[in-house]
Amino acid sequence: MTRCLVTGATGYIGGRLVPELLKAGHEVRCMARSAPHLRDQTWRDRVEVAEADATDPVATRAALSGVEAAYYLIHTMGSGRDFAARDRRAARTFAAAAKEAGVRRIVYLGGLTPGDRPERMSAHMRSRAEVEHILLASGVPVVALRASVIIGSGSVSFEMLRHLTERLPAMTTPKWVATRTQPIAIRDVLRYLVGALDVPPEVSRGFDIGGPDVLTYADMMRGYAAVAGLPPRLIIPVPLLTTRLSSLWVGLVTPVPAGVARPLVESLREEAVCHEHDIARYIPDPPGGLMGFPQAVRMALHRIKEAGVATRWSSASTPGAPSDPLPTDPGWAGGSLYADERSARVDAPPEALWRVIEGIGGEHGWYSLPVAWEARGLLDRFAGGVGLRRGRRDPRRLRVGDALDFWRVEEIEPGRLLRLRAEMRLPGFAWLELSCREEEGRTVYGQRAIFHPRGLLGHLYWWGVYPLHGLIFGSMARNVARAAAAEPRAGTAA
Structure with a gap:
């Protein structure tokens, strides 16, 4: 020593x-x-x-x-x-x-x-x-x-x-x-x-x-x-x-x-x-x-292509190898990363919000512009992707590895965090994080869409769809909060 x-x-x-x-x-x-x-x-x-x-x-x-x-x-x-x-x-x-x-x-x-x-x-x-x-x-x-x-x-x-x-x-x-x-x-x-x-x-x-x-x-x-x-x-x-x-x-x-x-x-x-x-x-x-x-190079990029990459961006874990990015690296390190982050206060207890989060997708849909989600699913199928046809395994419960429409459950912390990895055809890698937390005695819904572009086409894709984010992700945050507020409270009849 x-x-x-x-x-x-x-x-x-x-x-x-x-x-x-x-x-x-x-x-x-x-x-x-x-x-x-x-x-x-x-x-x-x-x-x-x-x-x-x-x-x-x-x-x-x-x-x-x-x-x-x-x-x-x-x-x-x-x-x-x-x-x-x-x-x-x-x-x-x-x-x-x-x-x-x-x-x-x-x-x-x-x-x-x-x-x-x-x-x-x-x-x-x-x-x-x-x-x-x-x-x-x-x-x-x-x-x-x-x-x-x-x-x-x-x-x-x-x-x-x-x-x-x-x-x-x-x-x-x-x-x-x-x-x-x-x-x-x-x-x-x-x-x-x-x-x-x-x-x-x-x-x-x-x-x-x-x-x-x-x-x-x-x-x-x-x-x-x-x-x-x-x-x-x-x-x-x-x-x-x-x-x-x-x-x-x-x-x-x-x-x-x-x-x-x-x-x-x-x-x-x-x-x-x-x-x-x-x-x-x-x-x-x-x-x-x-x-x-x-x-x-493969080692430097492997966390972008594997499930663990999103944990660095959400500060949920530490790097596992010297070639991995660190939270203290400069903001321009680790490749380009785009994110759409939103939050909403919810007039409901955390467990009600979590039920909505864990029940998302499938028959419940995505709480915003169903026509837009269906159109994205059809485009994905035309491109040879999975589209929205997979639905979900269970209408109320999710586990790591579950298919969820054109997403895959990458991480779930019951009552706190759901992280989905996109399996649709994209010029890059995408994740969607939905979270539940308490702040000053109030329930808060957190939502973050993350995109790591692949090549110039990836950058063009992000900025091409960016005008739609306010409609899709903004209404999604509002509607999830409303759905949670409408959930039956503990001790009341459904």
Whole structure:
């Protein structure tokens, strides 16, 4: 067991590393500039938290006190003219504090660079390489891992790839789409980070890490489309697009902010392929080998295609794998997600509302515009789907797995929540959540329709039917509330 300090625990890597360290039996202290930023992490009550800015030598020294190993996962994303100076100052302060505190190992995650020629690196990658050199000169043994594109839901690089591929079936692209890179699955990055604690103390150096596939960015877009079940993408490189125009283009087409996209685009200009695999001497490859690009993408997308995905969006569970999204990821991470949310106060006890919720569909219908629901069912049947003809197994009771018209019961918490997954033909994945709760002594009905679009057609579909939502979902919420109010009360005749 090692007592570890993790910086950057509010970020993508740090937020996933902490539970892996805890799972391996290590003690963890998280260093954050603001402790409240960690309050939503599921592991918050299992770690210590030290408030410190890495540029503050006194606070950083206190955070490192009693720590055996420290993870340095701090980077500015190239914002502002002085980002490199801020990175340099933070690294020097942290390195000196670690040496003074008697830390026995620093683990750093940097970027995979195009060899030893700094003139070929972007400013962003030069800064990461400089941070590595500062830490290696600290006198504390360092394992510096250098990675290129990290594949996992929430990774900025992966989210940019996801949104570009899903939203553009055909695209003119900058010349950097032809640059070779060596992506790596988040699962393997975390395995290396945790395994670095067991590297012999006399080893202090950098290591290139990457998956088994060397691909261009265009290859990755095509590979993503194949795994996601999208039509082949038409990619036409246009060499005239500058880095600034490319980042603005990415910011326009995707929800990834242009200020975040720009350093990534700059780093993609130069090849990022591993020059060695020496890390395997100390952290052997897993029995099945490192995860390839298609499998890594499949892992990053699997919760969208399986029942468990909706639980993340309803905050009902925690991710089960490093590649899963986290509630603390940026709002643009995890793919596009549309939702129509409504609620209504109900003049009835919760049990009356629940009877209406559990009895929905089949002969009872959907409490709004029956003609519209019938038309949607007919369209689904014409498209080869199941339509509304399946009805329901029992007129009053539901259980997980039951067919319900063109829905399937994915989750049911008696008296509280019913979650249905759409099985109609759609250019995406859809859920409908109906809930019952009490607020200030009143019964409240909650309703949420969730849609995860698949490709450009999915986005067009959502916005095409959006004008109907007020009619269908609005009247549904009102009519469910009225039906519950009309339900017989306990102790009265039906």
